[in-house]
Amino acid sequence: MxxxxxxxxxxxxxxxxxxxxxxxxxxSVLISASASYFFLTPTYQASTMLLVxxxxxxxxxxxxxxxxxxxxxxxxxxxxxLSPRILEQVVExxxxxLTHKELSRQIQVGSASESQVVSIVVEDMDPVLAAEIxxxxxxxxxxxxxxxxxxDNVSIVSPAEPDxxxxxxxxxxxxxxxxxxxxxxxxxxxxxxxxxDKSIQSEEDVEKVLELPVLGVIMVFDEKQEPFYxxxxxxxxxxxxxxxxxxxxxx
Numbered sequence: 001m002x003x004x005x006x007x008x009x010x011x012x013x014x015x016x017x018x019x020x021x022x023x024x025x026x027x028s029v030l031i032s033a034s035a036s037y038f039f040l041t042p043t044y045q046a047s048t049m050l051l052v053x054x055x056x057x058x059x060x061x062x063x064x065x066x067x068x069x070x071x072x073x074x075x076x077x078x079x080x081x082l083s084p085r086i087l088e089q090v091v092e093x094x095x096x097x098l099t100h101k102e103l104s105r106q107i108q109v110g111s112a113s114e115s116q117v118v119s120i121v122v123e124d125m126d127p128v129l130a131a132e133i134x135x136x137x138x139x140x141x142x143x144x145x146x147x148x149x150x151x152d153n154v155s156i157v158s159p160a161e162p163d164x165x166x167x168x169x170x171x172x173x174x175x176x177x178x179x180x181x182x183x184x185x186x187x188x189x190x191x192x193x194x195x196x197d198k199s200i201q202s203e204e205d206v207e208k209v210l211e212l213p214v215l216g217v218i219m220v221f222d223e224k225q226e227p228f229y230x231x232x233x234x235x236x237x238x239x240x241x242x243x244x245x246x247x248x249x250x251x
């Protein structure tokens with residue numbers, strides 16, 4: 001029963017200060033939207049796909065052993081793609097103002113399970129540059145893997161193309177997150193205000209403070225409405241005014 005009363009008190013406190021709830025929540029969403037749209041730099045993504053297959057010098061007959069070997073090589077290839085030998089050439093060819101370590105943080109290399117396809121995903125603030133980095137990385141790797149491992153089994157399946165739709169920031173996510181945080185902050189502020197508010201505003205507050213039952217409540221009437229209440233208490237006064245009005249009309 002006590003838990004129900006507490007929940008009721010919380011709901012009443014929120015209802016009483018609903019303006020605070022709307023103000024704080026709206027302000028939180030507004031600040032988040034402004035920061036997301038005007039202060040955070042958009043990030044773009046481009047990706048290219050490589051196929052690890054049988055060496056081009058060998059016969060075009062595949063066995064399960066060949067496929068298994070290619071799949072096992074992919075983990076090695078993923079490490080080589082991000083190696084300084086590959087990325088330093090990418091930096092040099094594109095004249096990037098980056099070190100190979102900084103460039104490696106912008107590149108993700110992955111592959112699906114039991115797949116011979118390797119994806120090179122690049123993130124950058126420039127969509128065109130992101131595509132150029134992805135394609136150049138794939139080309140340099142395809143060229144260098146012949147010298148590194150003496151194999152020619154990598155082909156570019158899908159070159160990267162610029163995508164003008166940014167992947168970051170996610171405006172909707174930021175605004176929803178800000179709404180939840182703002183709502184939580186607003187409820188916290190309301191409960192703190194309610195906890196420090198010692199004024200008596202209802203008969204329930206009187207009972208809590210004095211620990212005594214309320215025997216009666218004195219109503220407060222508006223002076224402008226006093227004639228109305230007078231009529232309700234004394235119907236004869238209304239009849240008297242009616243008679244006076246009739247006499248004035250008759251004369």
